[in-house]
Each structure stands twice: as structure tokens, then as C-alpha cells.
Amino acid sequence: MIKQLTKKSFLDQLNKQAAPSQDKETIFETAKTVIQAIREExxxxxxxxxxxxxxxxxxxxxxxxxxxxxxxxxxxxxxxxxxxxxxxxxxxxxxxxxxxxxxxxxxxxxxxxxxxxxxxxxxxxxxxxxxxxxxxxxxxxxxxxxxxxxxxxxxxxxxxxxxxxxxxxxxxxxxxxxxxxxxxxxxxxxxxxxxxxxxxxxxxxxxxxxxxxxxxxxxxxxxxxxDMIAGPSEVAIIADESAKAKHIASDLIAQAEHDTLARAYLFTTSKSLIEETERELVEQLEALPRQAIATEALTRFGGLVLVTSLTEAFELSNLMAPEHLEVQIDHALDYLRFIKHAGSVFLGHYTPESLGDYYAGPNHVLPTSGTAKFSSGLSVDDFVKKTTFLYYSKEALEQSKDDIVTIATEEQLAGHARAVLKRFED
Amino acid sequence: MIKQLTKKSFLDQLNKQAAPSQDKETIFETAKTVIQAIREExxxxxxxxxxxxxxxxxxxxxxxxxxxxxxxxxxxxxxxxxxxxxxxxxxxxxxxxxxxxxxxxxxxxxxxxxxxxxxxxxxxxxxxxxxxxxxxxxxxxxxxxxxxxxxxxxxxxxxxxxxxxxxxxxxxxxxxxxxxxxxxxxxxxxxxxxxxxxxxxxxxxxxxxxxxxxxxxxxxxxxxxxDMIAGPSEVAIIADESAKAKHIASDLIAQAEHDTLARAYLFTTSKSLIEETERELVEQLEALPRQAIATEALTRFGGLVLVTSLTEAFELSNLMAPEHLEVQIDHALDYLRFIKHAGSVFLGHYTPESLGDYYAGPNHVLPTSGTAKFSSGLSVDDFVKKTTFLYYSKEALEQSKDDIVTIATEEQLAGHARAVLKRFED
CATH class of the missing domain: 3.40.50.1980 (Nitrogenase molybdenum iron protein domain)
Structure with missing residues (x-):
């Protein structure tokens, strides 16, 4: 079942997951064939x-x-x-x-x-x-x-x-x-x-x-x-002594039941919370319909990580840039400022990920596999484009003329310079 | 040199340009080899x-x-x-x-x-x-x-x-x-x-x-x-009788001197403007340092298209979704509302593309090859990520509990339902 990891073994496991797999090549070849056929025929x-x-x-x-x-x-x-x-x-x-x-x-x-x-x-x-x-x-x-x-x-x-x-x-x-x-x-x-x-x-x-x-x-x-290339779903939970193992275990399981490749991590300052979470996981998995899937995911891609401080917990989380991040700490809103990279954040003891998955309002289509370092969850922005526009009067262009000609000449694009100069020939 | 195109022959030329090339495969194979080697060694x-x-x-x-x-x-x-x-x-x-x-x-x-x-x-x-x-x-x-x-x-x-x-x-x-x-x-x-x-x-x-x-x-x-996969640079110019052939020719050439694959089109309601532009092109190309490049681009990927109305001109431009769009019409700002898809727009008789390329403020890294239909030029947005966040009190979660359980049950994800229910067991 789920392992206790150190900071180092957690980072090793994370890096291993990022390596390219042989499977991927085969899947790409199939996709290429099907796409080409449909494009042509x-x-x-x-x-x-x-x-x-x-x-x-x-x-x-x-x-x-x-x-x-x-x-x-x-x-x-x-x-x-x-x-x-x-x-x-x-x-x-x-x-x-x-x-x-x-x-x-x-x-x-x-x-x-x-x-x-x-x-x-x-x-x-x-x-x-x-x-x-x-x-x-x-x-x-x-x-x-x-x-x-x-x-x-x-x-x-x-x-x-x-x-x-x-x-x-x-x-x-x-x-x-x-x-x-x-x-x-x-x-x-x-x-x-x-x-x-x-x-x-x-x-x-x-x-x-x-x-x-x-x-x-x-x-x-x-x-x-x-929108994005989605990988397996994942959650990271940051918790201190104020958190309940029962909540944490249920959230780790909710993540793990998605898929045998799902990832679920706990970063906590509390050794006893880790031990209680282990017991809770065993108990809660027993009656779960998708027990086999969840157990496999937790075993292969899960981990309970004891950290020395909440600062270290946020550091690890920022390195992981998890799709979902839960902060099960009292006054959780105060910790928002420590979050650099995450798809979506769930704050406090009564904000389980499944509330957001289904219901509360934020989008559940989110960047996975660390891509929250450079991309965002789905939003209205993904369905609009921005088109910039510009108007210069003749006087405004005349004032800028020399600078444009200077830069165009430096770039050896004489036609660019001339497009401005031609407008002042008469 | 540059051809006169009908609406139909313009669209044909545009579609032909979108077809995948054999070259592309070879380039991808080279890139794959180099990337793998550097990733490993x-x-x-x-x-x-x-x-x-x-x-x-x-x-x-x-x-x-x-x-x-x-x-x-x-x-x-x-x-x-x-x-x-x-x-x-x-x-x-x-x-x-x-x-x-x-x-x-x-x-x-x-x-x-x-x-x-x-x-x-x-x-x-x-x-x-x-x-x-x-x-x-x-x-x-x-x-x-x-x-x-x-x-x-x-x-x-x-x-x-x-x-x-x-x-x-x-x-x-x-x-x-x-x-x-x-x-x-x-x-x-x-x-x-x-x-x-x-x-x-x-x-x-x-x-x-x-x-x-x-x-x-x-x-x-x-x-x-x-940011994006950039293709060859391109401009579309929409012009009526108020435009000057000298300006248009200089802007088509500024685009064409970039690259033998650059694209430069004029959509105009004026037959005489087309004829004058042809003459101007010949004249202006003569002394251009990058004459060979510009001439090849204009010949292979350029076109002067006579349209029946400005409405048709904007239709064609929206179909093309050009990287750069110039609107050389009096009161050009009034025509902004007809533009659906374009990377960046240059309005009026004194706003040549090269003003924007270098100087005025809008970005010059723009979507090409019709990708302005679904993407935007580079902006501050490309360097930030959005992270959504959520906090629910115990009372708020309790009110939403039944709906979440209903949806989770429908999706056969019992663990998702339980993550909510476990929080109300005590």
C-alpha cells in the first residue's frame, strides 16, 4: 500500500514519472495513422x-x-x-x-x-x-x-x-x-x-x-x-496537526479511484497524522467499489511525506506543481500566499476536492504532471482570442519615423524602412 | 510577379498552403534525434x-x-x-x-x-x-x-x-x-x-x-x-479608393522581404488601385536590397484580389485570419467591428506594419497561417498562470452535500461522494 516517503524519495519518484515511456511511441504511431487516414479519406x-x-x-x-x-x-x-x-x-x-x-x-x-x-x-x-x-x-x-x-x-x-x-x-x-x-x-x-x-x-x-x-x-x-495535454489526475494535500486523518484518507482515495496512474500525496508536519492516515486508508478502501484501482494508484504513485515545517511542505508542493492542492490547516486562506504553482487550490477542512470537481464553480479541467508551472486550468480565456490594434495619425508617424528607420536599417530590412519613408515622399 | 486573384483562386491558394509537406517529416526526425541526445547526454x-x-x-x-x-x-x-x-x-x-x-x-x-x-x-x-x-x-x-x-x-x-x-x-x-x-x-x-x-x-x-x-x-x-508554432509571416491589406498604391506596394514588399515563404495579399474594391499597385511594386522592387526574396514571395504567395464590396473584403480576411491586417480606408477605426480573426490590426493610411513591428507598442510575435482563429499574439498573459482557489465553511459544504453525492453517484465515483460524507460522520 501507500509508502512513507522522505523529501528525497518523493522527488525521485516524481522525476521517474516524468520520463518518456515506450508506450507513448506506439500510441503516437497509431494516432498518426488514424489522423492521416481521416484527413485524406x-x-x-x-x-x-x-x-x-x-x-x-x-x-x-x-x-x-x-x-x-x-x-x-x-x-x-x-x-x-x-x-x-x-x-x-x-x-x-x-x-x-x-x-x-x-x-x-x-x-x-x-x-x-x-x-x-x-x-x-x-x-x-x-x-x-x-x-x-x-x-x-x-x-x-x-x-x-x-x-x-x-x-x-x-x-x-x-x-x-x-x-x-x-x-x-x-x-x-x-x-x-x-x-x-x-x-x-x-x-x-x-x-x-x-x-x-x-x-x-x-x-x-x-x-x-x-x-x-x-x-x-x-x-x-x-x-x-x-487546451492542454492532460496526464493522469493528481492531488497534493498539505496538512498540519489540525487536520483529520479521516478527511485526508477520503480525499487521497477520491483521487486514486480515478485511474491506476492517479497520483496522491500528503505533505505533513505531523508524524501521528501519517500513521492515522495509513490506518484510515486501509479501513476506507475496504468497502470502495473501485478498490483495486485506488489501491494500485496509491501503492505505485502515492506517498505520505513527513516534512520539517509547513514552509518545506509548500516548497515540495511548488516543485510538484500539482493539479489539485488541498490545504488542510486552520486559517487556510492565510497560506494562499505561499502557493506558486498549482492548478486549483482547496482551502480548509471542509473543502474537499470533489466539491470543486463537481459543483462549487472553479473549473476541473486543470494542468497535470507539473505543467501548472507554465499553464492554467480551463477558463473563458481559452475560448477568446486577443487581437491588438493600432492607429497612428500622419503627424504621429512622422515623429516616430527616424527611430523606425534606424531600427529597420540595423535589422537590414530596407523595405521596412521604406514603408514608412514612402508615406512622406510627397 | 504578383498575380491578380479572384475570390475563388485566392481561397484555393490559401488551402494549398495549409497542406502538410514532406519536408516537415524530415525536419521533425532531425529534431527528434537532437532532442533525445541532449536530453540523455x-x-x-x-x-x-x-x-x-x-x-x-x-x-x-x-x-x-x-x-x-x-x-x-x-x-x-x-x-x-x-x-x-x-x-x-x-x-x-x-x-x-x-x-x-x-x-x-x-x-x-x-x-x-x-x-x-x-x-x-x-x-x-x-x-x-x-x-x-x-x-x-x-x-x-x-x-x-x-x-x-x-x-x-x-x-x-x-x-x-x-x-x-x-x-x-x-x-x-x-x-x-x-x-x-x-x-x-x-x-x-x-x-x-x-x-x-x-x-x-x-x-x-x-x-x-x-x-x-x-x-x-x-x-x-x-x-x-x-508560445506558438510560428509559420511564415503574412499580411492582408484591405483598401478602398482612398488608399494610395505607393503605400500598399511598400507594405506588401516589407512583408515579402522577410522570407521567400512570406504571404502578402491585397483585398480591394478598386480595380485601378490593383493596376497602380502592380506598377508600384515593379518600381519599388528595383532598388530593394532583398529584391530576390521579396519577388519570389510575392510571386508564389502573394495576390491582388478584387472584391465586390468592403464586406466581402472583411469576409476574406476573416477566412484567412491573417497575422497582420492593414485597413487602408478613411475613418478606419470605424471598421474595427468587422474584424473577427487577425493577429494585429493596423488602421488608416499612416499606420504601416513596420511601425508596429518595431516601435508603437503592440507585440510583433503573432499567430500565423490562420491560427489567429484560435490563438493570440504574445502578451503578458503568456508569462503568468492562473490558479483558481476555493474555501467552503462546514455549513456551506453541508448545504451542497446532497447535490455532490448525487452527481458523484451518477458518475460511479463512490470515493468522491464519501470524501464529502466522511466530513459529516461525527
Whole structure:
């Protein structure tokens, strides 16, 4: 089961996880083949791969209006209400991310500024099959809709029987998805990137997926935009004597049940908390439906790290740059200032990660594997572009003329200098 | 020379340019080999590739304080002053991009918000050798410094003789670069991404480069952040009868002199403007130092497109999503509202692209090849990350408890439900 790690053995384990794997090469080769085929042969190749990877497709690839309406009858009211309240919270949080076009300078001689414009068409990848995550629909589609994206297209593989899980269709309606296609995996990413006769091309693809989806996204990057390359999910918990082992164990398990590759670490100043957490883990794992998955993840990629101070705990956390960071300390808000790199932060004793995963408002699509050092969770920003603009009057250009000519000459781009000089020839 | 195109032949030419090339595969294979070698053997491989691709390296790989000081004596005062004034303009514009951490909600029961935190270490790629672009140093380093990046590292291949061009070193000082390494190409990107004994690892790499640098950046993406994959530079000019052919021709040429792959298009409602522009191009190209390059670019990737209305001109431009868009129309600011996709916009008759390239303030690192449909030019935002945060009181969590359990149960993640329930067991 979960190991006690020192600072050094924790860092070693972290570095080992970052090494490239052989698997990755094979997955990339598969993705390359599928993408090229769909790019060239379009629907002909697409339907072949759907049949092969997702299973037989009954009916149209696009979920019809009737199917979407019928889905509402198949989901119980309690669940619909919970999703609607979650959507309201998510909308409220993300609304404050909306930015307005603005001027940097605005006078008679010089005007400059920056426009915010929505991306026109966005594709949202939602895992399907056995897994079924309506919360992912909300987290991806709501910021897109708030940004003003004209067309939000969702893709998800059909279940056996050829239909999308009704709950995903309902979540799509709640969060403003325009079109749903029943397709998953590499083939979904390829079809959205280049378009086929039956799947509309988009400008950007977001959303989580397995290693194949991640590989496909990184291969189409540049031809379309992508949000990020997601790795296995992870949590780091910083706790002191005020924390309860019961809470910590339940949060480590919630993380570990996702995936056998999930990562879950505790950094604490309390030796007794480590021992109690070990006992709690054993007890709580017993009745867990996904016990095998969680146990494997905790054993291989988990760790309980005793630190000498909270300062050291935040240092380790900043080195890890975890996707999720919980701070189970009294007056936790006061510790926010020590956090340099993390996807999303959960403060205090009553803010479990699952509250944020589903419900409270912040996005759950977050940078993993240390990429929080240079990237951010999904937000409205991911669905808008900034276009800078500039106006100079003739007088303003004349005043700047000599400097521009000087720099252009230094860079040996005479045409650049002349473009200014030509305007003052007459 | 430059062709007259119809709407249809323009779109055909644009689509052809987007097709993948065989070259690209070869370049990627080379990049893969170099990156793997440097990742594994570090300095041993790095210095071998510097010798092979950049030429012999005399002295240290890091530019010393003395060398940086000496560089100031080798650049004339006029150039230094022009760069300093450009830097001041760039700083003034980008300063308004700085965002503050903020609360989304802040009351006794719930606190949520979003932190802005700088990336710790950033690498800036600056082309060197025959080309020498101090303006690129300014455009990349100034936003990084404004964002609060702790360490800004610049890489650029040494010239013959083993030194960095003095003007690049001066530009680095002006714009806040901490460290300069004399290394370019794939080997620079690899060393910055994974670190070697003599080159410090960074978290993100930005800046323009040739096809090899672009390939290397896309291969290391995920292990470090990158700004974008830059393609050939491009301009679209929208003009009506009020425009002057002389201005248009000089701006098309300024774009075309960059590179034989550069793209330069005019969309105009005026047949006579097209004819005059053709004459002007011939005349202005005559005395141009980089005549061969500009002529090839204009012939292969340029075009003069007669449109039936300005509405159609903006439609074509939005389809192209050009890196640079000039609007040479009277009252040009009034047309800003028709622009959906463009990297940066230059409005009016006295706002040539070269004014923005060097001097006015907006960034010149911009999305190319239609990627302005989903991405933005370089800004302070590229050097900060957003970390969302959340605090719930026990009472607030209790109120949300049932909804979270409902959704978690729906997603078959019992551990997620329990992480909430465990907090109310006692």
C-alpha cells in the first residue's frame, strides 16, 4: 500500500514519472495513422474507425433533436436539479473571467488597444463508454458558451446500443452545446480537426481523454488549437496537526479511484497524522467499489511525506506543481500566499476536492504532471482570442519615423524602412 | 510577379498552403534525434551539436557580464536611443495587460477566486547568425519582465567569431534579460527544455525561429510550455479608393522581404488601385536590397484580389485570419467591428506594419497561417498562470452535500461522494 516517503524519495519518484515511456511511441504511431487516414479519406475512414474502436454505430452520427429531447425523460429529476445547480455555480464563477475589449491609448494622434473575440467553433471531447462524466460537459461547455463561441460541438463515443448516455445529452443541453456527434477516441479528434462530410471542422478542441486522445490532440495542435495535454489526475494535500486523518484518507482515495496512474500525496508536519492516515486508508478502501484501482494508484504513485515545517511542505508542493492542492490547516486562506504553482487550490477542512470537481464553480479541467508551472486550468480565456490594434495619425508617424528607420536599417530590412519613408515622399 | 486573384483562386491558394509537406517529416526526425541526445547526454551532446550546426564556440556558452558591458560600446548612440524609445512604447502598451489576482466570491461561508502567478523561468529564442533582430528581443523579453518572471534566459546562436551580436546584447539589457546563452536551433530548445550542466532548464520557451526551431518547440511542448508554432509571416491589406498604391506596394514588399515563404495579399474594391499597385511594386522592387526574396514571395504567395464590396473584403480576411491586417480606408477605426480573426490590426493610411513591428507598442510575435482563429499574439498573459482557489465553511459544504453525492453517484465515483460524507460522520 501507500509508502512513507522522505523529501528525497518523493522527488525521485516524481522525476521517474516524468520520463518518456515506450508506450507513448506506439500510441503516437497509431494516432498518426488514424489522423492521416481521416484527413485524406474523410467519412470513409472515419466510419471505419468508429466501427473498429467505438463499436457499431446505429443511426446518424449526429444526435438528433428528438434523441436529445427524449434523454430528459430518462434521467431522474434529482440528478437534473443537482446538475442545474452545479451549472449555475460554474456559470457564476466563470462569468467573472469575461474580459472586455479595451483601449491602451486613445487620443487624436494615437489609438491602440486589444479586442477580445470569441473563437467561432469549438469541439469538446467527453469520454464515454463505461465512464460517463456529465460534470466534464459542464466544465468544458459553460466557459465556451460564456465566451460567445458561435458553435459548441461535443463528441463522445456511443455506448453499446449506439446511443449517447442520456445524462451526457442532458448536461449538454444545460450547458449550451449546439451539436453532439457520437464519436470518440483519435477518430473524433481527427474528424473535428480537419472536417469530414458529416463532421464539422472546428477551430479548437478541448476536454479530457485517455492517452490516445491526448496523443491525437498533440498531433493536430497547430492546425487547430487545443487546451492542454492532460496526464493522469493528481492531488497534493498539505496538512498540519489540525487536520483529520479521516478527511485526508477520503480525499487521497477520491483521487486514486480515478485511474491506476492517479497520483496522491500528503505533505505533513505531523508524524501521528501519517500513521492515522495509513490506518484510515486501509479501513476506507475496504468497502470502495473501485478498490483495486485506488489501491494500485496509491501503492505505485502515492506517498505520505513527513516534512520539517509547513514552509518545506509548500516548497515540495511548488516543485510538484500539482493539479489539485488541498490545504488542510486552520486559517487556510492565510497560506494562499505561499502557493506558486498549482492548478486549483482547496482551502480548509471542509473543502474537499470533489466539491470543486463537481459543483462549487472553479473549473476541473486543470494542468497535470507539473505543467501548472507554465499553464492554467480551463477558463473563458481559452475560448477568446486577443487581437491588438493600432492607429497612428500622419503627424504621429512622422515623429516616430527616424527611430523606425534606424531600427529597420540595423535589422537590414530596407523595405521596412521604406514603408514608412514612402508615406512622406510627397 | 504578383498575380491578380479572384475570390475563388485566392481561397484555393490559401488551402494549398495549409497542406502538410514532406519536408516537415524530415525536419521533425532531425529534431527528434537532437532532442533525445541532449536530453540523455546533456552537455556532451549539446556542445557537439553547437559545433555542428552553429559553428565553433569560443569561450563560455554564457555571455559574461564583461561581454554584455562591452557590447554597449560597440553600438552607436542613435540606435540605442531608438531601441530605448521603442522599449518604452512596448512597455507602456503591455503594462495594461497586467492582471490582478481577484475574488469571485468573498463572504463568511464561501471564498473563491483566481490568482495570477508568474512563470518562474522563461527561455526566449532569438534568431542570430546572418539575421539579427533586436526588436524580437524587446517583444519577447519585455512582457516576460512585466509579468514578474524571475529568470528570463535568452538563447541565440553566436556569429562567426563566437560572439553574440552586440546589438542583441544591448537589447537584452534594455528589456530585462537575465542570462544569455550562445546557442541556437534545435539544440537551444532541447537544452532549455531539459537542462544540461551548463544550460538552466526553463518552464516555457517563446520566440520566433526557423522550421527546425518550430519543430523542436512542438516536440518539447508539454514538458515545457511554448508560445506558438510560428509559420511564415503574412499580411492582408484591405483598401478602398482612398488608399494610395505607393503605400500598399511598400507594405506588401516589407512583408515579402522577410522570407521567400512570406504571404502578402491585397483585398480591394478598386480595380485601378490593383493596376497602380502592380506598377508600384515593379518600381519599388528595383532598388530593394532583398529584391530576390521579396519577388519570389510575392510571386508564389502573394495576390491582388478584387472584391465586390468592403464586406466581402472583411469576409476574406476573416477566412484567412491573417497575422497582420492593414485597413487602408478613411475613418478606419470605424471598421474595427468587422474584424473577427487577425493577429494585429493596423488602421488608416499612416499606420504601416513596420511601425508596429518595431516601435508603437503592440507585440510583433503573432499567430500565423490562420491560427489567429484560435490563438493570440504574445502578451503578458503568456508569462503568468492562473490558479483558481476555493474555501467552503462546514455549513456551506453541508448545504451542497446532497447535490455532490448525487452527481458523484451518477458518475460511479463512490470515493468522491464519501470524501464529502466522511466530513459529516461525527
Amino acid at each position: 474523410k467519412d470513409a475512414a472515419l466510419f471505419q474507425y468508429i466501427e473498429k474502436f467505438d463499436g457499431p454505430l446505429t443511426g446518424d452520427i449526429e444526435v438528433s433533436k428528438e434523441e436529445r429531447k427524449a434523454a430528459w425523460e430518462k434521467v431522474d429529476q434529482r440528478t437534473i436539479q443537482a446538475l442545474e445547480r452545479a451549472a449555475a455555480n460554474i456559470r457564476k464563477f466563470h462569468q467573472k473571467q469575461i474580459k472586455e475589449s479595451k483601449f491602451m491609448q486613445h487620443d487624436a494622434e494615437i489609438v491602440s488597444g486589444q479586442l477580445y473575440r470569441p473563437i467561432e467553433k469549438v469541439g469538446i471531447y467527453v469520454p464515454g463508454g463505461t465512464a460517463c462524466y456529465p460534470s466534464s460537459v459542464l466544465m468544458n461547455a459553460i466557459p465556451a458558451a460564456l465566451a460567445g463561441v458561435e458553435k459548441v460541438i461535443m463528441v463522445s463515443p456511443a455506448r453499446q446500443g449506439g446511443e449517447i448516455a442520456p445524462i451526457l445529452s442532458v448536461a449538454a443541453d444545460i450547458s449550451g452545446v449546439d451539436t453532439i456527434y457520437k464519436v470518440g477516441g483519435i477518430q473524433a479528434v481527427a474528424a473535428l480537426s480537419y472536417g469530414t462530410e458529416s463532421v464539422e471542422k472546428v477551430d479548437k478542441i478541448v476536454g479530457p481523454g485517455n492517452a490516445y486522445v491526448a496523443a491525437a490532440k498533440s498531433l493536430v495542435y497547430g492546425d487547430v488549437g487545443i | 546533456k552537455d556532451a551532446a549539446l556542445f557537439q551539436y553547437i559545433e555542428k550546426f552553429d559553428g565553433p564556440l569560443t569561450g563560455d556558452i554564457e555571455v559574461s557580464k564583461e561581454e554584455r558591458k562591452a557590447a554597449w560600446e560597440k553600438v552607436d548612440q542613435r540606435t540605442i536611443q531608438a531601441l530605448e524609445r521603442a522599449a518604452a512604447n512596448i512597455r507602456k502598451f503591455h503594462q495594461k495587460q497586467i492582471k490582478e489576482s481577484k475574488f469571485m466570491q468573498h463572504d463568511a461561508e464561501i471564498v473563491s477566486g483566481q490568482l495570477y502567478r508568474p512563470i518562474e523561468k522563461v527561455g526566449i529564442y532569438v534568431p542570430g547568425g546572418t539575421a539579427c533582430y533586436p526588436s524580437s528581443v524587446l517583444m519577447n523579453a519585455i512582457p516576460a519582465a512585466l509579468a514578474g518572471v524571475e529568470k528570463v534566459i535568452m538563447v541565440s546562436p553566436a556569429r562567426q567569431g563566437g560572439e553574440i551580436a552586440p546589438i542583441l546584447s544591448v537589447a537584452a539589457d534594455i528589456s530585462g534579460v537575465d542570462t544569455i546563452y550562445k546557442v541556437g536551433g534545435i539544440q537551444a530548445v532541447a537544452a532549455l527544455s531539459y537542462g544540461t550542466e551548463s544550460v538552466e532548464k526553463v518552464d516555457k520557451i517563446v520566440g520566433p525561429g526557423n522550421a527546425y526551431v518550430a519543430a523542436a518547440k512542438s516536440l518539447v511542448y508539454g514538458d515545457v510550455g511554448i
